[in-house]
Amino acid sequence: MFEKYLVHPSGFRNVTSEGQTVGYEVQLRIPYYRGIPMSCVKEITLTVDDAAVPHESTSFLVKGEWLKYDELPTAVNHRWEMADAITVRVEQTGGLQPGAHKVKGYVSLRISYQPHPNVGEDEKVLTLEP
Amino acid sequence: MSYAIKRGVSLYSYQDEFYTGKMNLEDCIRAAAEAGATGVEFLPEQMLNNFPELTGDFFKQWFEWMEKYNVEPVAYDAFLETKLYGNRMLTRSESVKLMKRDIALAGKLGCKVLRTLVSTPLEVVKDSLGFAEEHNVKIALEVHAPFTFGTPWFEERLDFIKESGTKWFGIMPDLGVFVKRMAPVMSDFYIRKGGTPEIIALINENYENGGDRKAFLEQVKQMKDATEMDKKYAELATHIVFTKPQILLDNIPYIMHVHGKFYEMDESLQEPSIPYKDILDALKQGGYNGYICSEYEGNRHIQDYMEVDSVTQVRRHQMMLQQLIG
Numbered sequence: 001m002f003e004k005y006l007v008h009p010s011g012f013r014n015v016t017s018e019g020q021t022v023g024y025e026v027q028l029r030i031p032y033y034r035g036i037p038m039s040c041v042k043e044i045t046l047t048v049d050d051a052a053v054p055h056e057s058t059s060f061l062v063k064g065e066w067l068k069y070d071e072l073p074t075a076v077n078h079r080w081e082m083a084d085a086i087t088v089r090v091e092q093t094g095g096l097q098p099g100a101h102k103v104k105g106y107v108s109l110r111i112s113y114q115p116h117p118n119v120g121e122d123e124k125v126l127t128l129e130p
Numbered sequence: 131m132s133y134a135i136k137r138g139v140s141l142y143s144y145q146d147e148f149y150t151g152k153m154n155l156e157d158c159i160r161a162a163a164e165a166g167a168t169g170v171e172f173l174p175e176q177m178l179n180n181f182p183e184l185t186g187d188f189f190k191q192w193f194e195w196m197e198k199y200n201v202e203p204v205a206y207d208a209f210l211e212t213k214l215y216g217n218r219m220l221t222r223s224e225s226v227k228l229m230k231r232d233i234a235l236a237g238k239l240g241c242k243v244l245r246t247l248v249s250t251p252l253e254v255v256k257d258s259l260g261f262a263e264e265h266n267v268k269i270a271l272e273v274h275a276p277f278t279f280g281t282p283w284f285e286e287r288l289d290f291i292k293e294s295g296t297k298w299f300g301i302m303p304d305l306g307v308f309v310k311r312m313a314p315v316m317s318d319f320y321i322r323k324g325g326t327p328e329i330i331a332l333i334n335e336n337y338e339n340g341g342d343r344k345a346f347l348e349q350v351k352q353m354k355d356a357t358e359m360d361k362k363y364a365e366l367a368t369h370i371v372f373t374k375p376q377i378l379l380d381n382i383p384y385i386m387h388v389h390g391k392f393y394e395m396d397e398s399l400q401e402p403s404i405p406y407k408d409i410l411d412a413l414k415q416g417g418y419n420g421y422i423c424s425e426y427e428g429n430r431h432i433q434d435y436m437e438v439d440s441v442t443q444v445r446r447h448q449m450m451l452q453q454l455i456g
Contacts, residue, residue, distance in 0.1 A: 001430040001433070002149055002430075002433070004433070004434060005149070005150070029149075033142075033145050033149075033176060033430075034173055034175040034176040034209070035175055035176065035179075035181065036175070036211070037211065037214060039214055039215060039216065040211065040213065040214065042216070073215070073216045073217075074215075076214055076215070079180075079181065081179055082145075082148070082149060082176050082177070083148065083149065083151065083179070084179070110213050110216065111213070112209065112210060112211050112212045112213040112214070112249065113209065113210075113212075113247045113248060113249035114249075
C-alpha cells in the first residue's frame with residue numbers, strides 16, 4: 001500500500017563535499033499506513049539504472065540524524081513517519097551524470113502483528129536536480 | 131431491548147488524504163464531525179509525529195479540537211511493537227511496559243478504549259489490567275480476520291474475560307469478520323493487475339455460496355487459463371472471513387467497541403460486501419450501548435488507478451449507519 005509514493009519525485013540530487021561530488025541522494029516515503037521505528041526495517045534496497053546499490057554505501061537521514069545501513073537494526077528511537085520522507089544517501093565518487101535515471105526502491109518492513117513482512121516496490125524515472 | 135448506539139469515525143479512514151498531505155489531523159477531525167460523528171478514534175502511530183513523545187501543547191490542542199468540533203475521543207488504536215528488534219521478540223515485561231505506555235497515553239488523550247491486536251499475548255493483557263483500571267482505559271481485543279469468534283484463539287480470551295469477571299478487558303469486533311461477498315474493489319483490483327474476469331467471478335460465486343475455498347484455490351491452480359493474479363485472488367478468498375452476524379448477540383456483554391470496517395459505499399448507501407443491516411439488527415437486539423466507528427479501508431484497493439475520496443466514503447457510511455440505527 002502507498003507504494004506508488006515510495007520513490008519521492010523530488011530531492012534527487014548529487015551531493016558535494018569540499019568541491020567534490022561524493023554521491024547522491026534519493027527521498028523515500030514509507031509503503032505502509034503508519035510510522036514505524038527504523039529498527040523494523042528489514043531491507044531497503046535502491047536500484048539505479050538497473051544496478052543494485054550496495055547496502056554498505058547507503059546512509060539514511062531520519063529525524064535529522066544520519067544512520068548507516070548496518071546501524072538500522074538498533075535504531076529503535078528513529079521513526080520513519082507516515083507523512084515524512086527519509087533521505088537515502090549513496091556514497092559514489094563523482095555521483096550520477098546529469099539527466100534522467102531509473103530509480104527503484106524496495107522496502108521490506110517487519111510488522112509485529114503479521115507473520116510476513118510488508119513489502120513495497122516502486123520505480124520512477126527521475127531527473128537529477130541541480 | 132433498549133440500545134444507544136453512538137456513531138464515531140476512525141481517522142484511519144482518511145489515511146490516504148493524510149499521507150498525501152491533503153488533510154492534516156485537524157482536517158480529519160473536522161471531516162469526522164461534519165460526517166455526523168460524535169466521537170473520534172485514531173492511530174497515534176499513524177498521525178502523531180514524534181510519537182510516543184507527545185508534548186503538553188499537543189494534549190491541549192487535542193482537547194481544543196474536541197471542543198471546537200464537538201466530538202469526544204473514543205478509542206486509541208495501539209500496536210505493541212513486539213518485533214522491535216530483529217533478533218528477538220520483546221520479553222513479557224518489555225511488552226507490558228509498552229502496553230502501559232499506550233494505556234497512559236490513551237488516558238491522557240481522553241480515550242476510554244484502547245484497541246489491542248490479535249497478536250498481543252494474553253499474559254501481557256493480564257499484567258496490564260490493574261494499570262488500565264487506574265487510568266480508566268479499557269483494553270479491547272480486536273476480533274479481526276483471519277481470526278474470528280469461535281476460534282481457539284478467541285475462546286481462550288473470552289474464557290479469561292468471563293472467568294475473571296474483569297471489566298477492563300473485552301472485545302472489539304472488526305466488521306471485516308462478516309464479509310458475506312468478496313468486495314468489488316478487491317475483485318476489480320485483481321482484474322486490473324491481470325486477473326481473468328470470468329475466473330474472478332467464479333471465485334466470488336464460490337465465496338458467496340459458502341463453498342470450500344481452499345479446495346477452490348486448488349481448482350483454480352489447475353485451470354489452464356488461470357493467471358498468477360487469479361491464483362492470488364483465490365488465495366486471498368481463503369483469508370477473508372464470514373461469520374454469522376448473530377454471533378454478536380451472544381457476546382454483547384463483552385463488546386466494548388465496534389470497528390465499522392467497510393471497503394466501499396455506493397451512491398445508494400450500500401456496502402456491497404458486509405451485511406450491515408443484519409449486523410446492526412443484532413447489535414440493537416442485544417442492547418448494545420457503545421460506539422461503532424466508521425473504518426474505511428477501500429483506499430488501498432483503488433489508489434493505484436484513481437483519486438481516493440475518503441471524505442465522501444465516510445459521509446455515506448455515517449448516513450447508512452444513521453438510517454440503520456434509527
